[in-house]
Amino acid sequence: MQITRRSLFKIMGAAGGLSAIGSRAAAAENTSDDDYGCLADVGRCIGCRKCEMACSKVNALPPAQTSFEDMTVFDRNRRPDEAAFTVVNRYFSSRADERGQPVPAYIKVQCMHCLHPACASACITGALKKQENGAVTYNPSRCIGCRYCMIACPFQIPAYEFSDPLTPRVRKCTFCFENISKQGGLPGCAAICPVEALTFGTRSELLKIAHQRISEAPLEYVQKVYGEHEVGGTSWLYISKVPFEKLGLYPLPEKEIPHLTETIQHSIFAYMWAPITLFGILAGAMRFFNPQQMSGKPSQIQTEKEV
Numbered sequence: 563m564q565i566t567r568r569s570l571f572k573i574m575g576a577a578g579g580l581s582a583i584g585s586r587a588a589a590a591e592n593t594s595d596d597d598y599g600c601l602a603d604v605g606r607c608i609g610c611r612k613c614e615m616a617c618s619k620v621n622a623l624p625p626a627q628t629s630f631e632d633m634t635v636f637d638r639n640r641r642p643d644e645a646a647f648t649v650v651n652r653y654f655s656s657r658a659d660e661r662g663q664p665v666p667a668y669i670k671v672q673c674m675h676c677l678h679p680a681c682a683s684a685c686i687t688g689a690l691k692k693q694e695n696g697a698v699t700y701n702p703s704r705c706i707g708c709r710y711c712m713i714a715c716p717f718q719i720p721a722y723e724f725s726d727p728l729t730p731r732v733r734k735c736t737f738c739f740e741n742i743s744k745q746g747g748l749p750g751c752a753a754i755c756p757v758e759a760l761t762f763g764t765r766s767e768l769l770k771i772a773h774q775r776i777s778e779a780p781l782e783y784v785q786k787v788y789g790e791h792e793v794g795g796t797s798w799l800y801i802s803k804v805p806f807e808k809l810g811l812y813p814l815p816e817k818e819i820p821h822l823t824e825t826i827q828h829s830i831f832a833y834m835w836a837p838i839t840l841f842g843i844l845a846g847a848m849r850f851f852n853p854q855q856m857s858g859k860p861s862q863i864q865t866e867k868e869v
């Protein structure tokens with residue numbers, strides 16, 4: 563049965579009515595203006611991939627299949643996966659340089675560390691948690707492998723270690739939680755970026771910096787900070803001289819998603835419906851919020867797409 567938007571809202575309404583335990587705010591309770599965040603300035607990124615290298619090292623990830631100096635990886639767009647918590651993708655601008663060559667734009671992709679993380683909300687065991695410093699962390703000892711988080715994430719970030727038959731984990735950017743919990747600690751990617759395309763700080767400071775850069779070059783920058791409001795706000799923020807949707811950052815509703823996932827999930831579990839039912843309804847919910855992902859069309863990324 564295909565779940566239409568209309569029928570989804572009917573289901574949501576019924577679920578809300580049935581709810582005996584109400585919506586929990588646990589996923590969002592730790593957010594504040596002093597949460598850490600990171601501002602990615604797409605206009606500054608030169609696509610050197612040093613952030614990918616640093617991330618791999620800091621998180622002791624498996625060796626990359628190709629060197630981090632191999633720029634042929636830009637020939638196709640990539641997604642973060644269990645072996646790479648962040649990737650940089652290249653898009654070509656419709657603008658040409660002085661030699662008539664199209665101008666590339668590079669964008670780093672990783673978990674956005676949402677202020678109201680849908681992944682944490684959908685997780686029935688509390689394995690994913692929004693920490694007080696802004697990071698959304700994962701505790702493998704609590705994970706039962708249901709992978710609801712992967713369905714719930716509006717940015718299609720969590721990956722799963724399907725190749726590990728014994729102790730598979732959900733994998734995603736950790737925001738270098740241990741590092742940023744220390745005084746003066748930086749995420750590995752922000753620490754290594756040679757052109758300061760990545761700025762680490764409190765989210766409120768970063769928003770000021772972002773709006774200042776935009777106002778100082780209003781004809782260059784898109785008049786928007788991506789992540790300021792999307793899905794209730796994210797700890798990673800982007801500014802760009804290329805329209806965001808051309809970089810795979812699609813428009814999303816401002817309302818946080820956990821209200822939806824929690825209401826449905828808690829209502830269903832309160833009445834002991836089978837988890838498979840929840841899986842189907844969450845999939846319908848995510849189809850509503852992110853139709854590109856569920857339809858199989860290219861979503862966040864499109865190889866060599868002209869921007």
Ligand code: SF4
Nearest residue numbers: 673674676679681715
């Ligand atoms: S981007 Fe996805 S995985 Fe990361 S915090 Fe948000 S919902 Fe969770």
Ligand code: SF4
Nearest residue numbers: 617735737738749751
């Ligand atoms: S914050 Fe840490 S885990 Fe996340 S992309 Fe940067 S280096 Fe990787």
Ligand code: SF4
Nearest residue numbers: 607608610611613755
């Ligand atoms: S290290 Fe900085 S400039 Fe290099 S690819 Fe990463 S974000 Fe871009």
